[in-house]
Amino acid sequence: MGEPEQGKLEQGDLLDGAGSFCDRCELVSWARPFHDVFGEWLWERKARLPGMLVIVPTAQSGRRIRQNLADRGGVLAPRVRMPGYLLESGDSASDSIEILAWVELLEGVSDWGVFSEAFPNPPVGEGSGWALGLAKSLVEVRVSLLSVGLTIQQAASRMRGTVDHGRWEDLAVLEKEVEKVLQGWERRSRSRLAAEGAFRWDEGIEEVVIAGVPDLPPAVVRVLENCPRPVRVLVAGDDRADFDEWGRPLAQWAQREIAWPQEGSVTLASDARDQAEKAVAKVAEGGRPSTEVAMGSADEGVTRELVRAFGEQGWPVYDPGSRRVPALVGWLSAWRAYLLRQGVSQIMDLLGFPGTGALVRGKRAQRAVSLSRLRDQYLVRSREDLERARVEVEKQRESLGEEEERVRSALTRTLSDMELSLETMESLEQSLQRFMRDGFHKGMVELLPYVDPEDEAAVGDWLEETADLALEVNRGHAFWLEFLLSCLGSQVVSAPQGRVLDIHGWLELFYEPGEHLVVCGLNEGKVPAHGSGNAWLPEATRRRLDLPNKDSLAARDAYLLSAMLKARETKGRVDLLLGKTSEPGDVLLPSRLLLAAGGTELARRVQKLFQKDLEVAEVAFGDENPEGWKQLGGGWEKPPVHVPQSMRVTAFRDYLECPVRFYLSEIARMRRPDPERVEWSATDYG
Known part of the structure; x- marks a missing residue:
């Protein structure tokens, strides 16, 4: 393919958005990978790249094309975006704010009989925040409809004549009300903005190229149909009749x-x-x-x-x-549980996270070990239990004679564990009081430097985004914590x-x-x-x-x-x-x-x-060769076992019920602790 004169346009290259199918869609060779073919196509038009908007299917494909052009030599790269870029139309409310609006609306409904078509069984739950899951699902519906350029109300019109029409009519009423909630907060949803106006084209964009996008959303197509710039669609194939006007494969494929x-x-x-x-x-x-x-x-x-x-x-x-879940998610879940109940179990969960170390002034491991011993030996479940146990241990130590030094030393160590545990509880209670004192957002701002100093989860941005809404909604700290947890996404692994x-x-x-x-x-x-x-x-x-x-x-x-x-x-x-x-x-x-x-x-x-093969896992377990166990991965090794010479009657009963559990408990000696027990078991007495 010859290179056109710099700055000149090839005939048929640039056509207006209303161009016909034949002159908008261009087939390119599919005898080689599309990456190579499209890279050459762009390079032949390198003089026009600065004014070109290239739409690609995924973020990775965009990185590939930019790298392709960089490898060919110095050139100003085009703007490379995904299809969703063309649906952006101004400052819209984030998903978090829209979810909050739905929660406020749904939890404020007093008569669910009005919406019986959508909700035959009223979805009312217990406690503040019960509607979070339902709100997220409705926001997901609106996001899905956005790809075809519809609001729920417009979707309800299309569903007329179907058995689900009444259901969608109910949802349309709720959508109208949630828009009023957002308007009261001086926010506008993406769905509303998309319905109100068209995409604002940057003056620097001189042409648009759709490159190998096999599933261009209908809403994006409508934006492109009204594009004031020339639009070209590149498709890898050998028969134009196999694709529609926008390069999407037809059903015959x-x-x-x-x-x-x-x-x-x-x-x-x-x-x-x-x-x-x-x-x-x-x-x-x-x-x-x-x-x-x-x-x-x-x-x-x-x-x-x-x-x-x-x-x-x-x-x-x-x-x-x-992706990985930010470490802060686990800590916030434990902190919310502690906020609702300041028990030993909740404190133990908190001590499992490094971020808690700063709140208890260090020695996190020692504190966890001390509290764990007390929970196991004295069954303490709260601070009151611990204080009562301390009084009893002190009395027991004072009643000992001089000849019982070993017992005295053991009780002294126990009292040291109790003092350290009470200190831990006091520190966490003080942190909780500071957190509760001045409102959720201010409390989280003060906590973040201790539990997430790098702000890896971007909680700071979320707090800034929702801070003014805390004055609009009457919600407690537990709700805000649950809401924050529902909004935190996973992070890309480096x-x-x-x-x-x-x-x-x-x-x-x-x-x-x-x-x-x-x-x-x-x-x-x-x-x-x-x-x-x-x-x-x-x-x-x-x-x-x-x-x-x-x-x-x-x-x-x-x-x-x-x-x-x-x-x-x-x-x-x-x-x-x-x-x-x-x-x-x-x-x-x-x-x-x-x-x-x-x-x-x-x-x-x-x-x-559909051939039958021996399962790899069965081969591994059935192989006496230790190498067979390594096939299971994850560090598996055949566990050392001791074959007993005798068997209890109850153990034989366990074997008949489940040989695998019997092997794990009686042969491999695997035991599951029960720190939540409220009274001593037979083993404890033994």
């Missing part, structure tokens, strides 16, 4: 046969661990450098096993989708040093350039993806409202698999893996895309994909 890779394999594994081990073998068999390997997984459980399996072979790999490979999700793989493609988790329900699990949006409703549904997802994923196979047909290798059982042990079926064939070819595939 789900009906086509998909040939298995000529170079590579389709491999059935027993479970997630077995898939990971086989994936390592496939990469080694391919013999390509890590820069030429595109690794992905449609199953999160398999992804975790891939990280482990490659790491054990000395290949550090990274899962960009890996990449390990020296990583050689990333494990991408299904949608990211389309932009991966590696010659050797390895995809795990190709099971039904993973690929094609299943729809949303939101109870308000079942499959029939999703179809009615033009939301992603089983048919559209099947067409999309059939196209993506076909495109990735085609890109490596002449130069490359593809290994597809699937499992028989999931991580929890549920039976899995092969993806329908792997069975997209007919006649004898379909019979051959069924025979291969």
